[in-house]
Amino acid sequence: MSSPAPSPVLLGVSLKMYFGHHQTLNWSRRIAALAGRHPAVTSGAARLFVLPAFPALVPATGILAPYGVALGAQDIATEDSGPYTGEVSGPVLREIGCRYAEVGHAERRRLYGEGDTVVAAKTAAALRNGLTPVLCVGERDEADPADAAARTLAEAQRLLGGLEGAVVLAYEPQWAIGAPEPASADHIATVCTALRGWLDTRPRHAGSTVIYGGSAGPGLLTRLAGTAEGLFLGRFAHDPANVEAILDEIRSPAPAAVA
Numbered sequence: 001m002s003s004p005a006p007s008p009v010l011l012g013v014s015l016k017m018y019f020g021h022h023q024t025l026n027w028s029r030r031i032a033a034l035a036g037r038h039p040a041v042t043s044g045a046a047r048l049f050v051l052p053a054f055p056a057l058v059p060a061t062g063i064l065a066p067y068g069v070a071l072g073a074q075d076i077a078t079e080d081s082g083p084y085t086g087e088v089s090g091p092v093l094r095e096i097g098c099r100y101a102e103v104g105h106a107e108r109r110r111l112y113g114e115g116d117t118v119v120a121a122k123t124a125a126a127l128r129n130g131l132t133p134v135l136c137v138g139e140r141d142e143a144d145p146a147d148a149a150a151r152t153l154a155e156a157q158r159l160l161g162g163l164e165g166a167v168v169l170a171y172e173p174q175w176a177i178g179a180p181e182p183a184s185a186d187h188i189a190t191v192c193t194a195l196r197g198w199l200d201t202r203p204r205h206a207g208s209t210v211i212y213g214g215s216a217g218p219g220l221l222t223r224l225a226g227t228a229e230g231l232f233l234g235r236f237a238h239d240p241a242n243v244e245a246i247l248d249e250i251r252s253p254a255p256a257a258v259a
């Protein structure tokens with residue numbers, strides 16, 4: 001009997017606020033072309049999602065969605081409609097074709113004062129609107145792997161406590177974001193394994209995925225050897241050649257033998 005196919009590797013990219021509008025669309029065209037021809041994507045061994053700035057969501061969906069690349073927002077309002085100047089609601093994100101909404105990123109916590117209450121409310125907003133939250137969790141200061149796992153697990157438990165639905169849990173140790181190198185493979189494996197183990201005890205989060213972000217780039221997936229279910233990429237995805245190098249690390253299923 002053949003063993004079941006492994007779950008697809010999930011690769012997400014947040015463009016944060018790095019690119020101009022036309023630059024975002026040009027980059028999206030290159031990623032679409034890559035997704036259309038790379039065997040890791042065309043075989044279903046890898047799934048891609050992209051989180052551009054809000055104004056690019058509609059045109060980038062037109063470019064990327066035909067190649068199976070999902071789109072998502074880098075933020076979401078806690079409320080679904082009303083007098084919330086400057087916010088973008090879950091229903092609108094859903095209406096324009098988003099599949100994901102990022103919540104809890106360290107930059108939003110640090111620069112915009114978002115705390116657990118807001119992060120949990122944004123996670124709930126994504127779930128009730130049929131969007132998969134990309135919920136970022138991770139320790140602020142460098143800690144040993146066991147300590148980092150305990151802190152990150154407690155954070156995930158706090159944020160997801162009363163909620164139900166599949167999430168992407170993005171383990172992003174804050175000290176590894178914007179750094180020259182990611183956390184060590186051993187560190188990432190310890191924390192992601194703890195998160196996965198907890199999710200496995202929660203049927204209400206069936207279908208969830210644990211990925212790693214924080215200076216992730218080519219070579220890391222291989223070093224992680226399946227201990228994370230994907231990567232959340234930042235700067236190192238700006239060059240599509242790096243995205244291609246990461247896809248090259250994902251083994252595509254061999255074509256079925258002709259009888």
Ligand SMILES: O=C[C@H](O)COP(=O)(O)O
Pocket residue numbers: 014172176177178179213214215216232233234235236
């Ligand atoms: O959203 C992505 C992460 O914050 C990682 O960004 P980075 O790879 O540029 O450190």
